[in-house]
Amino acid sequence: MKMILMKRMLLAMGCALVAVASGEIIVHDSFESADMSAPGYDKFSWDRNNRTSIVTMDPEATVVWNNRAIRNVVTDGRDWSAYTGDHSLRFRYPAMPNGELAEQRFFLGGAYPEIWLSWWIRVPTNFYHQGGYMERNHKLFYIWQSGYTANVETHGATIGLEFRGDGNGGSVTQGSDSVPFIDVSTDRGRWMHFVVNVKQNSENGVNDGHIKMWRKWEDESTYDVIRDRENVSVRISTIEGEEGFREGYLMGWHNGGYQQNTEWLLDDFVVSTESLFDSRPLPPINPVVR
Numbered sequence: 001m002k003m004i005l006m007k008r009m010l011l012a013m014g015c016a017l018v019a020v021a022s023g024e025i026i027v028h029d030s031f032e033s034a035d036m037s038a039p040g041y042d043k044f045s046w047d048r049n050n051r052t053s054i055v056t057m058d059p060e061a062t063v064v065w066n067n068r069a070i071r072n073v074v075t076d077g078r079d080w081s082a083y084t085g086d087h088s089l090r091f092r093y094p095a096m097p098n099g100e101l102a103e104q105r106f107f108l109g110g111a112y113p114e115i116w117l118s119w120w121i122r123v124p125t126n127f128y129h130q131g132g133y134m135e136r137n138h139k140l141f142y143i144w145q146s147g148y149t150a151n152v153e154t155h156g157a158t159i160g161l162e163f164r165g166d167g168n169g170g171s172v173t174q175g176s177d178s179v180p181f182i183d184v185s186t187d188r189g190r191w192m193h194f195v196v197n198v199k200q201n202s203e204n205g206v207n208d209g210h211i212k213m214w215r216k217w218e219d220e221s222t223y224d225v226i227r228d229r230e231n232v233s234v235r236i237s238t239i240e241g242e243e244g245f246r247e248g249y250l251m252g253w254h255n256g257g258y259q260q261n262t263e264w265l266l267d268d269f270v271v272s273t274e275s276l277f278d279s280r281p282l283p284p285i286n287p288v289v290r
Contacts, residue, residue, distance in 0.1 A: 023272060023273040023274030024272065024273045024274070025041075025270070025271075025272050025274075026041065026043060026044050026108055026109070026110075026112075026115075026271040026272060026273065027041040027044035027106075027269065027270065027271050028041070028268070028269070028270045029041070029044075029046075029268075029269050030082075030084055030085050030087070030267055030268045030269075031054050031082075031085075031087040031088055031089055031267065032085045032086065032087055034054055034056070034064045034065055034069070034087055035054065035065050035069065036049065036054070036065065042109075043108065043109025043110055044106065044107065044108060044109050044271065045106065045107045045109065046104065046105070046106050046107075047104070047105035047106060047107065048067055049065075049066050049067045049104070050101065050102065050103045050104065050105070051091065051092050051093070051094075051100075051101060051102035051103070052066075052089055052090060052091050052092070052102060052103070052104045052251075053065060053066040053089075053090050053092070054066075054087050054088070054089055054090070055080040055087070055088060055089075055090045055265070056080065056082070056086050056087045056088075057079065057080050057081050057082075057086070058086040060073055060075075061073065061074040061075070061078050061079070061080050062074070063090075064087070078263070079125075080265065082265070082267050083120040083122070083191050083218075083265075083267035083268060084120075084267060084268055085267075088122075088265045088266060088267040089104065089265070089266040089267070089269075090263055090264070090265055090266075091103075091104070091250075091251045091263065091264040091265075091266065092261070092262075092263050093254055093257075093258050093261070093262045093263070093264075094258075094261055095258055095259055095260050095261050095262075096257045096258065097130065097257040097258070097259055098257050099136075099253060099254060099255040099256060099257040100253075100254060100257060100258075101252065101253050101254075102251055102252075102254075102264075103249050103250070103251055103252045103253075104249060104250045104251065104266075105247065105248070105249040106247060106248055106249070106250075107246070107247045108245065108246055108247060108248075108271065110244070110246070111145065111237075111241065111242050111243055111244030111245065111246050112244040112245050112246075112273055113199065113200045113236075113243070113244045113245075114197070114198070114199040114200070114273065115143065115196075115197070115198055115199075115244075115245045115271065115272075115273065116195070116196065116197050116270075116271070116272045116273070116274065116275060116276045117141075117143070117195070117196040117269075117270065117271050117272075118193065118194060118195045118196070118268075118269075118270045118276050119193075119194055119250070119266055119267070119268060119269045119270065120191050120192070120193050120194075120218075120266065120267045120268050121191065121192055121194060121264060121265065121266045121267075122189065122190065122191045122192075122264060122265040122266075122267075123182055123187050123188055123189060123190055123191075123192070123264070124188065124189075124262045124263055124264055125188050125189040126188070126260050126262060127169075127182065127184060127187075127188050127262065128169045128184060128258070128259065128260075129163075129164075129165040129166070129169055129170060129171045129182070129184075129256055130165065130169075130256040130257060130258070130259070131164075131165040131167075131256050132165060132167045133164075133165060133166060133167035133172075134164045134165065134172070134174075134178075135164060135165050135256070136164060136165055136255050136256030136257075137162045137163070137164050137174055137255050137256075138162060138163050138164070138171065138253075138254040138255065138256060139160065139161075139162050139251060139252035139253055139254070140160070140161045140162065140163060140194075140250075140251065140252075141160050141161060141196070141248060141249065141250050141251070141252075142158060142159065142160030142248055142249055142252065143158075143159055143160065143198065143245050143247070143248035144156070144157070144158040144159070144245065144246070144247060144248065145157060145158075145200075145236070145237040145242055145243070145244060145245055145246055146237040146239045146242040146246070152235050153235070153238075154237070154238050154239065155237055155239065155242075156200070156235050156236050156237030156238075156239075156242070156243070156244075157198075157200060157209075157233075157234045157235045157236075159198050159211055159234065159245075160248075161173060161174070161196075161213060161226070161227070162174040163181045163182070165256060166180065166181075166182075166183075168184065169184040170182045170183045170184045170185075170187070173226060173227070175227070177227060177228075177229070179224070179226060181215075181226075187217075190217055190218060190219075191217070191218040191267075192215055192216065192217050192218070193215065193216050193217075193218070193223075194213070194214070194215050194226075195213065195214045195215075195223070195276055195277075196212070196213050197210070197211075197212040197213075197275070197276075198210070198211050198212075198234060198245065199234065200234040200235070200236050200244065200245070201233060201234055201235060201236055203236070204235055204236050204238070207231055207232055207233040208231055209231075209232055209233060209234025209235075210229060210230050210231070210232065210234070211227055211229040211232060211234065212225075212227060212228055212229070213225070213226040213227040213228075214226060250266060250269075251264065251266075
């Protein structure tokens with residue numbers, strides 16, 4: 001079995017932003033517009049908020065958008081500081097021990113055979129993954145072509161990541177290549193940067209797609225490889241005009257539920273057709289930290 005945790009991608013601390021040389025930035029939204037309009041990116045669109053909202057700490061903890069502009073000041077001491085700027089997207093899971101949904105869907109405005117995504121996300125300050133080892137799946141994201149978890153032969157691949165309990169309140173990623181994901185003794189309240197690259201098959205019947213995911217914590221200088229699957233089947237939709245990844249969602253059902261109201265924050269969401277790593281011929285390979 002691959003020693004995934006031993007794989008590292010070097011990152012110079014404080015490296016400058018690296019522009020995408022070619023291809024297309026589909027969206028880069030840090031929610032500083034204080035709404036879900038993703039200004040400047042006409043193809044991309046967010047779906048309605050579904051237990052999500054835009055929050056700020058400027059000048060105090062306030063919800064400023066939930067399917068419309070609002071102003072809901074919270075005075076119970078919650079810290080909604082964004083990773084960058086003043087605003088972030090909150091995912092609110094109410095205390096429901098049998099599981100609950102908080103989900104933000106999006107539409108890419110096209111069909112893309114290869115796609116890159118990245119975002120910063122903060123682990124809740126009171127996070128606790130209920131259940132034993134590898135029990136109770138929580139979803140982090142999914143992207144798909146013609147239909148979510150639909151008939152893959154017709155509708156193409158659905159790709160995502162889920163995480164399950166580690167038996168100690170933390171989490172491990174789901175799958176045969178499972179790795180540690182969240183340690184409650186060290187990771188509560190920390191921001192992580194998550195990067196995803198998915199490429200579909202060159203044609204159906206040829207298993208030459210790939211699924212790659214990386215993660216680093218805000219105070220770390222290197223990325224861990226979370227998933228590295230080469231030469232696998234990432235099937236193409238057979239529906240005309242939908243031959244590529246077209247939509248997706250962030251977070252989703254957390255089937256383990258939470259004993260307390262639990263909130264995740266997300267910031268700097270980027271989708272691109274080009275690598276979000278600086279493609280130089282020699283290491284180090286510098287991720288685009290957005």
